[in-house]
Amino acid sequence: MKKFTKMIALVLVCGMLFCLAACDPASTPDNSTPDSSTPAQQTLKMGTNAYFQPYEYYEGSKIIGIDAEIAEAIAGKLGMKLEIVDMKFDAIITAVQEGSVDFGMAGMTVKEDRLKEVDFTTSYATGVQVIIVKEGSPITTVDDLYAEDASYKVGVQLGTTGDLYCTEDFGSENVITYANGNEAVLALVGGSIDCVVIDNEPAKALVQANAGLQILDSHYADEDYAICIKKGNKDLYDKINAAIAELINDGTVDQILAKYIH
Numbered sequence: 001m002k003k004f005t006k007m008i009a010l011v012l013v014c015g016m017l018f019c020l021a022a023c024d025p026a027s028t029p030d031n032s033t034p035d036s037s038t039p040a041q042q043t044l045k046m047g048t049n050a051y052f053q054p055y056e057y058y059e060g061s062k063i064i065g066i067d068a069e070i071a072e073a074i075a076g077k078l079g080m081k082l083e084i085v086d087m088k089f090d091a092i093i094t095a096v097q098e099g100s101v102d103f104g105m106a107g108m109t110v111k112e113d114r115l116k117e118v119d120f121t122t123s124y125a126t127g128v129q130v131i132i133v134k135e136g137s138p139i140t141t142v143d144d145l146y147a148e149d150a151s152y153k154v155g156v157q158l159g160t161t162g163d164l165y166c167t168e169d170f171g172s173e174n175v176i177t178y179a180n181g182n183e184a185v186l187a188l189v190g191g192s193i194d195c196v197v198i199d200n201e202p203a204k205a206l207v208q209a210n211a212g213l214q215i216l217d218s219h220y221a222d223e224d225y226a227i228c229i230k231k232g233n234k235d236l237y238d239k240i241n242a243a244i245a246e247l248i249n250d251g252t253v254d255q256i257l258a259k260y261i262h
């Protein structure tokens with residue numbers, strides 16, 4: 001009997017100890033508590049939309065591409081660890097403003113109305129808005145979209161410059177927005193829209209991946225890509241801007257661009 005009571009006591013004590021350990025916040029892994037022997041590396045969070053090959057796209061579960069590599073090089077210069085956060089393209093600027101990410105990098109065009117919301121670094125690449133059509137389409141130049149009796153349905157990625165320009169030029173009733181370029185191109189292949197307006201490099205990748213499509217020679221708009229940072233975040237702005245300038249000057253940016261753009 002005595003032995004039995006002892007056993008129960010032992011079980012109770014063990015249970016209590018286990019509970020204490022489980023409930024103690026210090027015993028749960030916490031990345032923000034630095035280990036004094038190895039100073040914790042700070043994380044630099046990048047907001048992007050990873051359906052934009054070759055700038056950012058998935059290879060398995062990893063996000064790779066031009067922006068991912070340049071951002072990695074910037075983080076390296078800052079002595080920080082890069083974390084890429086994938087989100088909807090039209091959520092990036094808000095995420096930057098709210099501080100849930102440190103910067104936005106998504107083949108993002110420097111545009112006047114965006115400059116009111118965020119700051120942009122020096123531009124590291126250029127882009128062109130082009131038009132994808134089905135082979136044999138009646139649309140053969142950008143002018144066809146503006147023809148008097150034309151009422152073509154144009155597909156775009158929501159919140160992109162393609163969306164903004166086309167809505168301005170053709171009216172929202174003729175512009176169909178999609179979560180990303182892939183979905184817009186699927187709609188084009190399926191015949192529910194007449195063309196897709198999107199940046200030239202993603203356009204190339206999309207045309208390569210889907211038979212029966214072509215990119216028109218005439219350009220819709222020329223643009224500069226840059227990194228966006230929260231207004232007033234001068235310290236980070238200066239650091240990232242200096243890092244990107246160095247990476248442009250020492251040829252790293254060109255090397256990364258050449259790796260993905262042929």
Ligand code: ARG
Pocket residue numbers: 048049050051052055056089106107108109110127157159160161162199223
């Ligand atoms: N250059 C265009 C813009 O800034 C499209 C960018 C889309 N980027 C992306 N990662 N999905 O609006």
